[in-house]
Amino acid sequence: MHIGFLLPEYPHEKLPKSAGIGTSTQNLIKALIDNEIKITIFTYFQDIEEVFQDGEITIHKIKLRKYPLLTWKLNEGIIEKYINKIIKKDKIDVLEVVDWTGISANMNFNIPQVMRLHGSDTFFCHLEDREIKKANFNREKNAFQKADKIIAVSQFVAEKTNALFFESKQITVIPNGIYVDDFQPEISKRKEGVVLYFGTLIRKKGIFELAYIFNKLIQKNKNCSLLLVGNDAIDATEQRSTWELFQEKVSKKALAKVNYIGTVNYDKMKELINEASVCVFPSLAESFGMVTIEAMALEKPFVNTDYPWAHEIVVDGETGFLANPKSHQEFAKKINILLTDEKLASTMAKNARKEALKRFNITEIATQNIKVYTSLISKND
Numbered sequence: 001m002h003i004g005f006l007l008p009e010y011p012h013e014k015l016p017k018s019a020g021i022g023t024s025t026q027n028l029i030k031a032l033i034d035n036e037i038k039i040t041i042f043t044y045f046q047d048i049e050e051v052f053q054d055g056e057i058t059i060h061k062i063k064l065r066k067y068p069l070l071t072w073k074l075n076e077g078i079i080e081k082y083i084n085k086i087i088k089k090d091k092i093d094v095l096e097v098v099d100w101t102g103i104s105a106n107m108n109f110n111i112p113q114v115m116r117l118h119g120s121d122t123f124f125c126h127l128e129d130r131e132i133k134k135a136n137f138n139r140e141k142n143a144f145q146k147a148d149k150i151i152a153v154s155q156f157v158a159e160k161t162n163a164l165f166f167e168s169k170q171i172t173v174i175p176n177g178i179y180v181d182d183f184q185p186e187i188s189k190r191k192e193g194v195v196l197y198f199g200t201l202i203r204k205k206g207i208f209e210l211a212y213i214f215n216k217l218i219q220k221n222k223n224c225s226l227l228l229v230g231n232d233a234i235d236a237t238e239q240r241s242t243w244e245l246f247q248e249k250v251s252k253k254a255l256a257k258v259n260y261i262g263t264v265n266y267d268k269m270k271e272l273i274n275e276a277s278v279c280v281f282p283s284l285a286e287s288f289g290m291v292t293i294e295a296m297a298l299e300k301p302f303v304n305t306d307y308p309w310a311h312e313i314v315v316d317g318e319t320g321f322l323a324n325p326k327s328h329q330e331f332a333k334k335i336n337i338l339l340t341d342e343k344l345a346s347t348m349a350k351n352a353r354k355e356a357l358k359r360f361n362i363t364e365i366a367t368q369n370i371k372v373y374t375s376l377i378s379k380n381d
Contacts, residue, residue: 002038003373004092008100010043012054017231019200020290021098021118024176029057031366040092044079044103080107087111094373102139112376115147117157119287122164127285128204141165149372156309157287172372176288177362183297186274193224195335196276198269199291201242202233206282206305209325211249213282216332218254224339228260229272273298278338281305282325289313296356301338301345303331319352
């Protein structure tokens, strides 16, 4: 079996910085390769045209061509032609596409397409109460309608996407996963009082809510500190650095206890999670929380957002705490409970790891994906 992936991002030094879609797809692809499945990745809107190997994976960078008019439409044709040529040459069986901006909407391929719902622009605009660009909505809806099979990373994103596009398509829910053996808890490395946020510094992840939460927390617990790890985004509303805006929202007393270190590699990130006392995920808009299951696998107590997608991952009060990020006092209170009640924090953390091992093992999740690919190939024969 040979699966192609059409992606806006993927973690590799020859490609631009990657976020959640790239990380979760990389985990899946590694597990597919373990099952002797051949993989080809197509990344679009790149700086140069290039083909290279990443171990057993073939990666194609498709260059963005800029024109005075119709740049997107003309590039759609270039991408379609390029991929069809490789499909024929390398005998690709299924092409997986993502929902983000509906890149596949106006492309036709001679093999089945499976779309994975990570969360479209329409989806996130709805959650953030922002206006969606009409062109993005139309492309995303068209791409959604034409996919032969649809996989969603959560029941929430499946139901919400169907509703937003006025559809009732059958959608298979398969969560993202991790290599659980790569996540080994090291309790001895824990540093007292360290509250860790990791992920992009961006409004939709609740980073500004975290500023207000930490203001409340530092009043309750003067011995705690906040560590921020991740890429700094330009805020869509104010067109300024999110980190700069964050600093303006915390009190002087709180800011003295905040440390922002930017992005780190995956291994360093796991080390920082092990060192933390508590992890926090105050996201306002999400389809599935990769950072949450990583913290769970590393046996880390955490406070997560009390929004619908989180309930598919977390059992409140058992595997972690859930709280509304906009309820700053309540969120801070739950963080402080985990900082001060070591017995409860330890019990929750152990429960969280057991849940992660049981539900988010990428080896088992890959098998579910293979069943979907196989059903498409059988139907196409």
